[in-house]
Amino acid sequence: MEKYAVVVAGGSGMRMGTAVPKQFLPLRGKPVLWYTLTAFLDSFPDMQIILVLPEQYLETGKEILRSTYDPNRIWMTIGGETRFHSVRNGLQHIKKHSIIFVHDGVRCLLTPGLIRRCFDGAVDKGNAIPAIKAVDTIRIETVNGNMQIDREKVRIIQTPQTFFSDLIKSAFEQDFHESFTDEASVVEKLGVKINLIEGESSNIKITRPLDLLIAERVLEEREMGL
Incomplete structure (x- = not known):
């Protein structure tokens, strides 16, 4: 089965408070994005990667690709x-x-x-969306104020969100809607049941300076075999 990863790296550095977008910030001597690409290269020897970047950062992207151990499996396109x-x-x-x-x-x-695991789940059920349980108390805003909800029924959604190509490509033929906050929401609009699988608590999204510190610690522990 052919395998393709669409890695979306079009964010800015606004919440990070930096002039450089967070995907290019240094993390233990390498750009954040380098670690993402390497994980996909390591997952399957036939994995192909499409890196989606803002047009003004294509040259930066090329430098990162050349620093990976198999740049021939990665190519770039411009974001929207x-x-x-x-x-x-x-x-x-x-x-x-x-x-x-x-x-x-x-x-x-x-x-x-x-x-x-995402690959296996998608092959089995057509799609696989990694998610983890909420550990904090959750309250939801209502017209009457706010109310607590059962956190045991809450799942925090992660990526990579994984699908058969026919399914996701068909879903993305729809017109954009504000409710499309991730790929699962786009596919679900077709009436498809979404299959959740167990994610990883360490699979955080680098958004703020604290996240970089956490990432450094996680990588350090992995290097030490902890």
């Missing part, structure tokens, strides 16, 4: 106005029947093991 449009741009480059992973470029701590 929203995440939805960026993913659609990436999907247009995939012509073969395959399993497609869509991943946030700044979730740089994902493991090859998670990628392989």
